[in-house]
Amino acid sequence: MSAITIAQKDFQDAIQSWMLLGLTAVFVVFTAGAAYVYIALGAIGGGGEVSSLALINFLSGLTVFFIPLIGLIVGYKSIVSERESGSIALLLSLPHTRRDVVLGKVLGRTGVVFTSAIVGFLIAAGVVVVLAGSLSLGNYVLFVLASLALALTFVSLAVSFSAATRSSTLSLVGAGTLTSLFIFPVIWSLIPTLVRFILNEYTPLTLDMATQPEWAQFFVQLDPTAAYSNVLHVLIPDLTSGPLAGAGGDVPFYLAPSFGFVVLAAWIVVPLMLGYYRFNSTAL
Numbered sequence: 001m002s003a004i005t006i007a008q009k010d011f012q013d014a015i016q017s018w019m020l021l022g023l024t025a026v027f028v029v030f031t032a033g034a035a036y037v038y039i040a041l042g043a044i045g046g047g048g049e050v051s052s053l054a055l056i057n058f059l060s061g062l063t064v065f066f067i068p069l070i071g072l073i074v075g076y077k078s079i080v081s082e083r084e085s086g087s088i089a090l091l092l093s094l095p096h097t098r099r100d101v102v103l104g105k106v107l108g109r110t111g112v113v114f115t116s117a118i119v120g121f122l123i124a125a126g127v128v129v130v131l132a133g134s135l136s137l138g139n140y141v142l143f144v145l146a147s148l149a150l151a152l153t154f155v156s157l158a159v160s161f162s163a164a165t166r167s168s169t170l171s172l173v174g175a176g177t178l179t180s181l182f183i184f185p186v187i188w189s190l191i192p193t194l195v196r197f198i199l200n201e202y203t204p205l206t207l208d209m210a211t212q213p214e215w216a217q218f219f220v221q222l223d224p225t226a227a228y229s230n231v232l233h234v235l236i237p238d239l240t241s242g243p244l245a246g247a248g249g250d251v252p253f254y255l256a257p258s259f260g261f262v263v264l265a266a267w268i269v270v271p272l273m274l275g276y277y278r279f280n281s282t283a284l
Helices: 002-016 019-040 048-075 080-085 087-093 098-132 137-164 168-183 185-198 214-221 224-235 259-280
Strands: none
Touching: 002 019, 002 098, 019 048, 019 098, 048 098, 048 137, 048 168, 048 224, 080 087, 080 137, 080 168, 087 098, 098 137, 098 259, 137 168, 137 224, 137 259, 168 185, 168 224, 185 214, 185 224, 214 224, 214 259, 224 259
């Protein structure tokens, strides 16, 4: 219950500091604005199911850039700022453990992002219904749920760095560097090629995963934004997005789109465990 108490206080602080309101405004501008621009440009034609899929495809392509950045901004100072100010000692003098602090901060910051995102996506849905006349509610809800899972992933990642470091700058650099690798998949996808080059395995610089060995294809799928796209393809099979959208037949389970669920879960849990271990083993 202590973690819930910390999460509630963190959420209330976000309301009082206008963080929640500001973040909600950002989400509304992003989601509703993107939906309006896409429809206004005539990218969607004919309405109905196909139009909804096209819109979700478009929004998901923007979401993999936008939501990770929001998660980074919301989470990277969550714990380390209290460490720098000394207020962490007061927090821990109450009946709270360090584990409560880490879990509470993740829950609180995730609650802030979830609230803002849901409001933004609801308003975007209203824009689509008004301008396009229809929206596949089921597919849109699945898209929103997958996007919330992506948000949780990057909030968890940022809070983990905040727990593991003693400086806001170090937390930002660490979480920001990793986030940058993920939101620019070209860089992440080239890492296996560079490894093969270092190991004297000649290979041309390419983003075509079909020409890469299985271990390289697996590495690329460890990017949580790639996992998000694959999860979307599993939930909404008619989407064209996803690095493994066309994968089928006899492929190893770790190269199947459904493995994206495992990847997202791992990125939520493992960094938190490492961040907590570091936080718990160092003096304040």
